[in-house]
Amino acid sequence: MTGPYDSLPAVPAFAVTSADVADGAALPLVHFAAMSGVAGAEDRSPQLSWSGFPAATRSFVVTMYDPDAPTPSGFWHWAVADIAADVSSLAAGAGAPGDGALPEGAFHIANDVRAAAYTGAAPPPGTGKHRYYVAVNALDIPSVRPLGITPESTPAALGFFIGGHTLARAVLVPWAGE
16 A cells, blocks of 8 residues: 655654554554544544754654545545754643644644644544555754745645755654454
């Protein structure tokens, strides 16, 4: 099965880890969408830590994307831009509505339900196993705003405009569903 970054130009990798989710493991219920009706679902974004990124990094972008959603375009659950280069982690729950739980200067970009926050997993019954690509992109620019990215932009537009500015990428892929 291919992933969403397979068709993009290759960039070096660095490490991303989490106290909450593990690569290749089931996504814990607290990270599911509250509206999903799943007991224990809280729309809580996972804790993330990253290291080994290039010294030339000037900022980071964090996203969470489900390429297995039953739509032609997948589903963007979370996007955070303008994380300063001296920040190497996000606390659990940093995806809360508003930007108050984010590091100074960072901001949410509206996800596919147009919420400027983390929206948890909600794989529809009968759609199989969904992969959730949690990516940290190290950028060569201090801010995405001069590229025209604002909180009202889409995560897909963010991905398009940072393509030429991504120095390296770290990816963690938990899953949910049948």
